[in-house]
Amino acid sequence: MSNAETIIEEIGLYLEKSSLKKSNITKEELITFIENKWKEADDEKYNIHQGCIYIGRMTNEYIWAKDFDNMMRWLAEDEKHISSKKHEAYIRNYYKGQCCLECGNEEKALEYFHLSYADNPDYIFERAPFCYEFFNRHLENPRELNSEIDDEPETDYYIELDYWKAFFKEEGELCYHFLDDEGEIMEDSSELQEKGISYLEDHQEEILHTMLGELLKIYPDLQKAYDYTEEYKKDCMPDIKTIKGFSGLLSPTIFYVTSVIKDDYPYIGFSFNCPWDIEHDLGFMVHKDRVVEIGDAALAFDTFIAQNDAQLR
Structure with missing residues (x-):
């Protein structure tokens, strides 16, 4: 065999x-x-x-x-x-x-x-x-190559969230994108999307604590679903009693500021690396400091979830 x-x-x-x-x-x-x-x-x-x-x-x-x-x-x-x-x-x-x-x-x-x-x-x-x-350069008859460089629009933006850096013990800036009405990455942002960035900067601790607090509530069920053996559980999905336990497991990777607006603030999706599902990672959809849904990393740019929530409330 x-x-x-x-x-x-x-x-x-x-x-x-x-x-x-x-x-x-x-x-x-x-x-x-x-x-x-x-x-x-x-x-x-x-x-x-x-x-x-x-x-x-x-x-x-x-x-x-x-x-x-x-x-x-x-x-x-x-x-x-x-x-x-x-x-x-x-x-x-x-x-x-x-x-x-x-x-x-x-x-x-x-x-x-x-x-x-x-x-x-x-x-x-x-x-x-x-x-x-x-x-x-090594051809006997070299081709004439196109030397023109296309100017691509800048769609990557970066922000320093000091509290997040201290919490996760990681340096550097966090990348983010603005999404249009179709959920596609766009170059320019609206005034209300920029307002969402300002809200995140001013309430970064509260937003992070809320996200991880909601994750902590469902974490035991996730442990059962992934059902790691004891050998791998201690590394991939150890028992956690407080949100501080996530600091050594998760790493924020990117977030998306959607064009879905409610009460003058955009929905924002956050993506994290996580050890219990390296292939799909972890995602949150958030409005201000309220967690709309938790799922895999693709949730962070799922504007349908944001639109659905905006219509329900």
């Missing part, structure tokens, strides 16, 4: 554990764990989709470490995976060339780019600029 599925799952759990806010797992320990587990798994690992994801992860780990030999070894593992058969040779060769270039081996990168170019002369010029600009 194959052991691959069980081992792939073990790798996934270890990766989740390593990404936790309080994790003490080092990069070296992570790489060693995956290397050993990968060797332990039988060849069925090449037929499991998640195995392809972990191959890509290890390839990138060695790119970041500028370890060319180990990177090439994992690219060879990628060739064995069933997913690689879905791509044409010119796509696979381009990918190898990009990895080699990122790892610092220009000679090998050029070799793979030429292989890709021979099969499809246009493909590389549709990909990453740093790749096709490098390759173009």
Whole structure:
């Protein structure tokens, strides 16, 4: 009986554990764990989709470490995976060339780019600029590249919430977006949306406490729903008695100021990284200091929830 599925799952759990806010797992320990587990798994690992994801992860780990030999070894593992058969040779060769270039081996990168170019002369010029600009310099007849840079509108805004920084023990600014009536990110904000930002700045402690207080109420039910074993519960979903317990588990990532207005204030959705659901994370929809709903991170930009609440109250 194959052991691959069980081992792939073990790798996934270890990766989740390593990404936790309080994790003490080092990069070296992570790489060693995956290397050993990968060797332990039988060849069925090449037929499991998640195995392809972990191959890509290890390839990138060695790119970041500028370890060319180990990177090439994992690219060879990628060739064995069933997913690689879905791509044409010119796509696979381009990918190898990009990895080699990122790892610092220009000679090998050029070799793979030429292989890709021979099969499809246009493909590389549709990909990453740093790749096709490098390759173009080595062509006997270089192409004329478009040097014009499109000015994209600024849609990322940042704010410092001092109380939040102290509570979560994290530095830096928090990114946010303004959403239009269709829930799409927009460049400009309305006067009432800006009023919502001012309210958040002035009431940041109250808003955070309210959100986490509501989360604390449903937290025992969430623990039952996720049903972590004792081994993982202490890291992913430990028992918590006060909102302070969330400070070491959650990290605010982004928030969205919607165009849904009630009583002259917009609904705002907040997204957090959380250890019990790394794939979907955690989201709140809030109006002033009232929590409308708690769900996954997608809730933070779900304007339908905001519109529905605005009509009901």
